[in-house]
Amino acid sequence: MQFVKPKKSLGQHFLKDNNIANKIVESLDQNSKNVLEIGPGTGILTRFLIKKKYNLKLVEIDNESVLFLINQLGIDENMIIENDFLKLDLQKVFGGNNFSIIGNFPYNISSQIVFKILEYRTMVSEMCGMFQYEVAERICESEGTKKYGILSVLTQAFFDVELLFEVSNHLFIPPPKVNSAVILLKRKQVINLDCDEKLFFKIVKLSFQQRRKTIRNSLKKINLSNNLREDSIFDNRPEQLSVNQFVKLTKLVQGDLKM
Numbered sequence: 401m402q403f404v405k406p407k408k409s410l411g412q413h414f415l416k417d418n419n420i421a422n423k424i425v426e427s428l429d430q431n432s433k434n435v436l437e438i439g440p441g442t443g444i445l446t447r448f449l450i451k452k453k454y455n456l457k458l459v460e461i462d463n464e465s466v467l468f469l470i471n472q473l474g475i476d477e478n479m480i481i482e483n484d485f486l487k488l489d490l491q492k493v494f495g496g497n498n499f500s501i502i503g504n505f506p507y508n509i510s511s512q513i514v515f516k517i518l519e520y521r522t523m524v525s526e527m528c529g530m531f532q533y534e535v536a537e538r539i540c541e542s543e544g545t546k547k548y549g550i551l552s553v554l555t556q557a558f559f560d561v562e563l564l565f566e567v568s569n570h571l572f573i574p575p576p577k578v579n580s581a582v583i584l585l586k587r588k589q590v591i592n593l594d595c596d597e598k599l600f601f602k603i604v605k606l607s608f609q610q611r612r613k614t615i616r617n618s619l620k621k622i623n624l625s626n627n628l629r630e631d632s633i634f635d636n637r638p639e640q641l642s643v644n645q646f647v648k649l650t651k652l653v654q655g656d657l658k659m
Contacts, residue, residue, distance in 0.1 A: 403468075404441065404442050404462070404464050404465050404468045405464070407462065410461065410462055410506055413504075413507070413572040413573070413574060413575070413576045414441050414442050414444065414504075414572060414573045415444050415445075415504050415530070415567075415571060415572055416444070416571060416572065416573050417567075417571040418444065420567055420571060420582075421444045421445050421447070421448055422448050423565070423582075424445060424502065424504075424528055424530065424582055425445055425448040425449055425452070425502070426448075427528045427564055427582065427584055428500055428502055428526065428528050429500065429525075429526055429586075430452070432454060432499075432500040432525070432526070433454065433455055433497075433498075433499075434454070434455045434457075434493075434494040434497055434498065434499035434500065435449060435452075435454040435455070435456050435457070435499060435500045435501075435502060436456075436457050436458075436459060436490075436493060436494075436499055436500070436501050436502070437449060437456065437457070437458045437459070437501075437502050437503055438459055438485050438501060438502070438503035438505060438513065438529070439459070439460060439461070439462075439465075439485070439503050439504065439505060439506055440458045440460055440465065440469060440503075441460075441462070441465050441504070442465065442468060442469075443468070443469050443472075443473045443475070444504075445502060445503070445504065446458060446469065446473065446475065447473065449502070450475070455494070456479060457479055457480075457481060457493055457494070458475070458479055458480045458481065459480075459481040459483055459485045459488060459493075460480060460481070460482060461482070461483065461484050461485070463482065466480055466482050481493070485509075485513065485516070486509060486512055486513070486516060490516070490520045490523060490524075491520070491523070494523075496523065497523070498523055498524075498525045499523060499524065499525065500524070500525055500526045500527065500528070501517060501524055501526070501527040501528075501529065502527070502528050502529065503529050503530070504529070504530040505529050505530055505531060507531070507532045507535070507576065507578075510529075510531050510532060510535050511535060511551060513529070514539065514551060514555060515554075517585070518554055518555065518558065521558045521559075521587065521591060522591070524587065525586075525587050526584070526585060526586045526587060527559075527584070527585040528564075528582065528583070528584050528585075529582065529583060530567065530580050530581070530582050531580065531581060531582075531583060532576070532578050532580060532581075533566060533578060533579045533580055533581045534547075534578065535551075536563055536580075536581035536582075536583045537563070537581070538551050538552055539551050539552060539555050539561055539583060540552070540561045540562065540563045540583060542642075543639060543640060543641060543642045543645075544639065544640060545639065546639065548639045549608050549611070549638075549639070550604055550605055550608045553604045553608075553643055553646055554601065554604055555585065556643050557593060557600070557643050557646075557647075558587060558588060558591045559585040559586060559587055559588060560585070560586045560587075560588060561583060561584070561585055562583065562584045562586075563581055563582075563583050564581070564582045564583060564584055565581065565582055566579055566580070566581045567579065567580040567581060567582065568580075593647055593650075594647060594651065595647050595650040595651045595654060596650060596654050599650050599653065599654055600646065600647065600650040603619065603622075603646065603649060603650050603653060604638075604646055606618055606619055606621060606622070607619065607638035607641075607646075608638050608639075611637060611638050611639060612637065613637070614634060614635055614636060614637055615633065615634045615635075615636055615637070615638060615641070615649065616629055616634035616635070618638065619634075619653070622653060622657075623657075624653065624656050624657075625656050628652060628653070628656040631652060633645065633648065633649055633652065
């Protein structure tokens with residue numbers, strides 16, 4: 401039998417527990433039509449996914465894994481996209497239709513995967529994935545803590561987030577040095593924010609780049625009127641603002657810039 405050697409350069413840690421794999425797959429909305437699995441590796445999730453009636457596509461950058469999926473699992477090569485997910489035009493995968501994402505994500509690009517999902521948020525209806533536990537915590541964190549940051553605000557602006565369960569490191573080959581967690585994102589019914597979304601992203605990122613400073617100081621690069629800067633919302637540090645307060649801040653800035 402052919403085996404796949406986990407590659408450190410690709411951040412590969414293969415899950416070996418079938419119960420956990422099945423639990424992840426069952427966490428997806430069973431009514432989903434199109435599903436994209438990121439980094440199937442040796443196919444532990446794929447084995448359960450192909451039993452469903454999904455229109456399934458697999459994106460895998462590792463040729464050794466691709467050959468394993470075809471030769472050992474009998475996966476139709478037309479289901480496999482041999483490419484880097486981060487370089488993939490997601491518009492083309494399912495013809496612009498809505499789809500779900502699932503995967504045991506490589507930890508070295510897991511944050512970038514979330515940002516890509518946000519970029520294609522009008523098409524990605526849900527995501528169930530394995531993350532390094534600390535990253536999972538950051539995505540799901542509420543305001544008022546040090547873990548709350550850019551990933552928390554931007555993800556929660558468009559998705560309902562839930563940390564489903566923790567996964568011990570001994571359930572992987574090779575075992576990572578950290579524990580993991582599976583999180584579920586479900587796109588909100590109304591995903592158009594009541595503000596300029598491009599400006600919203602800019603303000604959130606600028607604010608957390610200097611998270612120890614007040615919003616007044618961290619947004620100095622934006623040419624705002626002295627009058628607006630006196631608003632009490634600018635007295636806060638970024639971690640003190642909820643998603644809705646960041647939307648409010650964006651609307652204030654938006655109105656000021658139009659004057």
